[in-house]
Amino acid sequence: MNISIWWAIPALTGLIGVLMVGGGLGRLFRFKMFSGLSRFLFGGVFLSGTAVAVLAGMNLQTYARLTYERPAAEITFSQTSPQAFTATMRVPTGQGEDFGEPVIFELTGDAFRVDARFLKWKPWANVTGYDAIFRLDRLQGRFDEVNQENNAPPKAFDLSPVGTSAALDIYQLSRKNEIFKNLKAVDAIYGNGAYAPMADGAVYEVVATQSGLVPRPKNEAAREAALQWGAPTSLKTPSLGQVGE
Template sequence: MVWWWWIIPGFVAVIGLAFALSGLGWMFRGRPVKGGRGVLGGALFLGIGAIIGLLGLNVQSYHRLTYERPVATIEISQKGPQLYEAVVVEPPTEQDPEGITRTFEVHGDEWRMEARVLRWKPWANVLGLDSQYRLDRFSGRYTDTQQELNAERSAYDIRPTRQSGIDLWPLAREYSRYAPMVDTLYGSGAYMPMAEGARYEVRITQNGLIARPTNEVAAEASSSGWN
């Protein structure tokens, strides 16, 4: 939260309220001109405070609705035709202070990461709730559908073995009809082309998983590797 967007309009509003109350006091004491100036000045300050507050609300809403955080980094090395090694590193947590590193042999042209996502209503995001995720599967995929049907496949279970804190997934699934802040529970996936030396980052947004290249090899593969 950008706290000063709320401190500043609050301070301005207090000044405006003080001016307005002072003006009303002068009016009740038979000084209408001086009192009128105080009321008008107070109204001006209150208006300025309201405008700054609305701007702060817009900034806060944009920040919350576009908030994202890291899920994993992926580094690719090629071992043969349509055969790659993917090193997947998850960020540190309370249970795993050094993060989790896993290595997978992946067949195909692209890697794919999937997760289950608990998405809150936008107003709940603005109030501070972030979409929750649970990693589910890491796999390879072929760009050609016939190969996808007939070639060698690779898929790995990457579901967490330990749960930190309260597991919101079963609670939201069971009581979603009674929880107006829950938008939906769904599966989300992100995939990118594989290439020797490519590095990617997977992040969770308020709407699901996204993937971005983090070096030139990955950027070139993602821009020219898909025909």
């Protein structure tokens, strides 16, 4: 249900309640006790319903605002050799649901990691309509084995030219804007990163929540890779290459 309906319903019931209470009081003043009292009581019931609907609408609005998320990037993987993948990234253009031109990266490892710089608002600011501001910062591969990670040459890609969620600098906004400083609306400015397994043909949608990034599998290849990667070793099923060996 559209959230705006939660405000239309109490507005309508509130109007009916006010009209009935006003009509009831008018009849009581004209000594029409029965009809006046009936209208007054029914109007009170409508106003009580309005209060309940307003509270429900506020709770729904609060939940929707605090859990709001939007796409930050879409990444498709193609395996070129063991622990080597071509990552094709597209970021939103800011115009509806359109994505920009793809950008190609060559990653090594078992998983990918995407980092961003975040400006997180206080919850009350989220509820009033302010969404977290983020700027994509870095993309890199990640090995599951620590020793392999330590022995591999570090390689990361700068994402700041690729795209950002807003045409302004998050540090300038928080440090120089006197209104935000006085209201103390900014909760924190920090770096945030998330990683997930790479697999041939896997597609991930990286979404930005009010507090950080979430890489969400978008197709079966990504979901299967995430399940295998997240399961304990004893529960992992053999890959196609291991079946029958």
